[in-house]
Amino acid sequence: MSLIGKGILKGMGVTAKNFFQSYYRKERLPTVEYPEEKATINQFSRNFPFLLYDGDDPVDGMRCTACTLCERACPPQCIYIIKDKDENGKAILSPRIFDIDTSVCMSCQLCVEVCPYEAIRMDSAFELSNENRFEGLLLNREELLKPNAYYHEIHPLEARETDDRMAAKAALAEAKKKARQKRARLAAKNKPPPGLKKTPPTRKKPPQREKSE
Amino acid sequence: MSPVQTMPPRSYHIGKDDLGADILEVAMGPHHPSTHGVFRMDLKLDGETVVDLKPVFGYLHRNHEKIAEDITYPMSMPFTDRLDYLCGMTNNWAYALSAEKLIEIKVPERAEYIRVIVAELTRLVNHCLLIGFFVNDLGALGTPLLYALREREKILDLFEVLSGARMMVNYIRFGGVRCDPPDGWLKECQRIVDAFPAFLDEYETLLTENEIIIARAQNVGVVTREEAINFSLTGPMLRASGVNYDIRKVDRYGIYDRFDFKVPIGGHGDCYDRFMVRMLEMRQSVKILKQAIRDLPEGEIMGKAPKIFRPAPGEAYGRIEAPKGELGFYLISDGTPIPYRFKVRPPSFVNLTALRHMCLGHKVADAVIILGSIDIVLGEVDR
């Protein structure tokens, strides 16, 4: 038929249908008017990483042991960790500096996957706009630390699983400790020959990277 | 045996046309509404007719390959999301497939099914978005595009629940997928897939019979069967030219041999065929999705992948049928955890080879829709 024809009228019918249905059907008007109403964030959504702590004090309860696994797994290298030292200069298992540059972070979750201590997790907060382009987006340890309760709030399912896993791990460690104690007691009873001393298994230390402070 | 010369002659005597009028040189892009990103076409126009065209790219070049040759194999996975940023899932899969060729890893059944589901969902996302942009290039004021975005949103929500992110999914791992779909996800997926054909019907009523679209898109940017093969075109572009070559059927990678689906073939190789082939492919994707969701078995989602991925020296080329065409990853290992060579074979980059050939002799407006029908994403073209 002619150029103006059936197809065009059909198309106009579709747009007319959309026009009218947008007034009374929700799926024809899916817009969320942002500042007034906010889309619900589902609990699996991820954004930028944060650090978890147990208990009340952020620093004491910090789960992170500064093993730098996440620092090495980070593809854009936005994590920066310096280990803490005690007065004698001996390294202790917690970070003194733990920075994440969220302007570089690509939200890939690889740090979460490698962390053996369940210490780093993905946040779902998205209102992160900042006046300072550089330092404002560089989050330090204090800004990153968030309590376990917050984790339960944003990712309930995942948090429960994590807690279960940690409890199981702790129970296992407890059982091992008990077994070790029992063995030690038995060994003490049996009086092993001096010199044959069993050392407790030590965790292999990850190789250190040199860095300037 | 003389070399087959299908390329049009290279050098035009540019300067004056038959009437002695000047040839107009227009740099279309990189800031142009319909070059789909930062792409540039240097056009030479005689009136409105394109007499020469030079594609210029590299504005989004991030040297993805160089970065990947500095980091370990698994660390490259999130970077692949950023190649074709509309289809993160298929990029992941293509990379995982190549890496799985380097080290033989058995992927569990369930993971294979989930991969098929997410890949076909990605195809839906890509095709309906592409058609939206294509009609936008034709001059429709965004209406089909916004309908496409409306539907895409639902699938992106699915991805967000599954992987945590909407576009930069980083979901597929060597030997499986990162996590199991949470409770209710499958049901929601089923619901969206079941509702999708209704949207497609509406979309087809809006577009396929429209006389203006037919007049604009038919017989524009024709690539014949032989030229299409010669230009190494892949994906819907190739099939629109009448070549029955779908890597899902040819390679049968993953578990595609278990699904009953057909490959739509076009007869003319013009813009309208490319548009229609994508339209029909979406219906086939829905068909695959329904089967995959129905048959999804219980079980593991990760195979026995080594903790540190250190393949033996060797090389592997893995390719999948990404929504835009053949997406290949060519990996060379030298025995270290870091790839020695990491090469991406992006479909839209190679499909652009035919752009000049398709555009010559057409009008400016046609050059725009031909570019739209190629379906480029500059993240992938420039890497």
Next chain:
Amino acid sequence: MAAIDHKGVIRQFPELEWEASSGSLILSPEKVDEVVSWLKEDPAYRLDYLSCVSGVDYLEKEVKTRVRNEAGKMVFKTSLSPEKMEVVYHFYSMEKKTGPFILKQRVLSRENPVVTSLTPHYGGAELMEREVYDLFGIRFTGHPDLRRILMWEGFQHYPMRKDYVPPNDYEYEPTPHGDVLERARERREELEGQSP
């Protein structure tokens, strides 16, 4: 996907080298056109579809191989693998639905690498070969339009070569990694030194 047997092409062109480790055919420079047209036309091969063109750069490197010495013992022997550049072509056959078949063009000189372009045979090679030229500096004779493609015209280096040193053009970034700050400082000083 059925793999392609390479014996036929070796029978036709006995002087060609078959690299078993990567399963690829090494093309000799003077035979490129002949072999490629033959592969394209031969009914047993019909390699009509060029899927991927990639450049690879190998630096001079020590390789250790286990060999049996005169005494019959396995020892490590160190040899020097020469520096070389390769252009790898992955072919498929759309007609016969077979593949891949890998062809390689190899040049031993990294200073002046020149290989033969396959663009006259496969139009699809045009942009991919331009990319290899751009990132590796391998020149293709017979290519209709060999220009830089991803990098800008006037860029001097070939960034995908293994010995490429990225320029120190770091600008200030609050990145936690100190070396970036250090490089940014160096860069600033360098710039200040240049300006009068």
Next chain:
Amino acid sequence: MNNYFDLKLVELGRWIEAFFAHYPTLKLVVHLLLCTLPLALSFMGAFAFTTWLERKGLARIQNRPGPNRVGLFGLLQPIADGIKMLLKEDIVPERSDKLFHFLAPIMLMIPAMIGVGFLPLGDGLHALPLDSAIIFFFAISSLNTIAVFMAGWSSRNKYSLLGGMRAVAQMISYEIPLVLSAVAVIMMAGSLNAQEVVASQQISSWVGSGNILQEFFGRILGWNVFKPWGFAGFIFFFIAALAEANRSPFDLPEADSEIIAGHLTEYSGFKYAILFMGEYISAFAIAGIGVTLFLGGWNGPVFAGLPWFVLKLFSLFAVMIWIRGTLPRLRVDQLMGYAWKFLFPLAILNIFLAGFYHFLERQWGTAIAMLAGWLFGFGALQLAAIALSRLNQSPTIRSKRVYQLVE
């Protein structure tokens, strides 16, 4: 009283003028101001309202809410836009032809406003009641082509130049089917006077009869659009008017997906606003003449006069918005081909059909003429349309495509 509203407005004008009865010069000035100022202000207001209507309508078609931040339902959005436009920097390209770059928006506004003056807005509400108003209108309204080309040429931008060239080609070609489809009306009304054309569009024997039903339908069924030649003419006119007013699907001079914004590319700030307003007001003018010629002008039951005219004008505009929300754009050569090879012959055929109808009506009365006109005349037009489109299209487009699904 049907046209109560119009009469009151006319009375108001006379009353104001009466104050200056003793000062003839002043009275003339006041008369001119009364003719032009309310017209200019109301059409500018209508422009503002239409931008809101268009954005809102398009948004709803596209399943989004549209402007809703400024004022109730975003009604103050045009004012916010206006303020923004005023405050924006006026950027003139360095190597542009600055004089013409400056003059183009003004040149676009002038014919648009004059064109509006020829519209009979209501009974007696007529700023320029010329006897040859319609021919004058078409003469004036084609002047805006010059302004568009000036804008395109003077910007010294290749996209603008392309846009300007397209505008010239398109507007000049579409002028012809536009006028030809109006010719049928003029022929039937027997007058070039806009008021008389409107007056001819009622069934005069019914209107004065006193019967409520006859009164009601007499004011509707007399519209030209309800006559076979009028209906066809209206469609041709509407298509040509879309092209003349640069509205989608013929918005080629400012095709944003191809040539950025065509002749508007290098305009910013207030000049852009003026250009934009000029285009809208010329679109109003064309739609207004369409209402006058085919939709019975200010004729209508119950409250004939200005309200009916405004209602018809905005309905026509709503259809334009609806079309804009649905259709893609034609290509430049197809556009020209469509005008010359399709609309032009059909419009000429329509003139003959109108004459035929007139003859039938005089011989056998309206009923038979209507029947014959709709059956035979309209059928002839349909056949001609099909034949023309067959002739113009290539065979591959004509056949319906079938797609194979293979394994």
